[in-house]
Amino acid sequence: MRKMDLELAVGFFLIIGILALGYLSIKLGKLEVIGDKGYTVSATFAKAGGIKAGAVIEIAGVEIGKVRSIGLDEQYQAFVQMVIKPDVRLQEDAIASVRTKGLIGEKYIQISPGGSDIMLSHGGKIRETESAIDIEEIISKYAFGSVQ
Secondary structure (H helix, E strand, O other): OHHHHHHHHHHHHHHHHHHHHHHHHHHHOOOOOOOOOOEEEEEEEOOOOOOOOOOEEEEOOEEEEEEEEEEEOOOOOEEEEEEEOOOOOOEOOOEEEEEEOOOOOOEEEEEEOOOOOOEOOOOEEEOEEEOOOOHHHHHHHHHOOOOO
């Protein structure tokens, strides 16, 4: 009977350990298990410049959401869907820009708030966008003398 109690206790602690490991993996990986919390907006960029799904969206250095997906639209431009936290409201004239953290850091989307009284709702579209700066293109223009 003692052996059975010992095996039961070991099994119980093993299950608790696996559940704790799963919880930590989800929290540290910043994964969403049950859907996205927030509303979805989209934007179209001429060049996405390395933005990936899960990239951060910021206003004034504060994270306000994540990139849900990236694809091409009918005009072969980058179509980006973003999930914004429900407590953050974006104006319809906000500007979305693709930026880089540091010189060779990760890409993120920076939102510059607008001045309009009209707010974007679920499924809204940010019309003003600034594409990523292509360093290689700038260097090649400078190297071959076509910078003006």
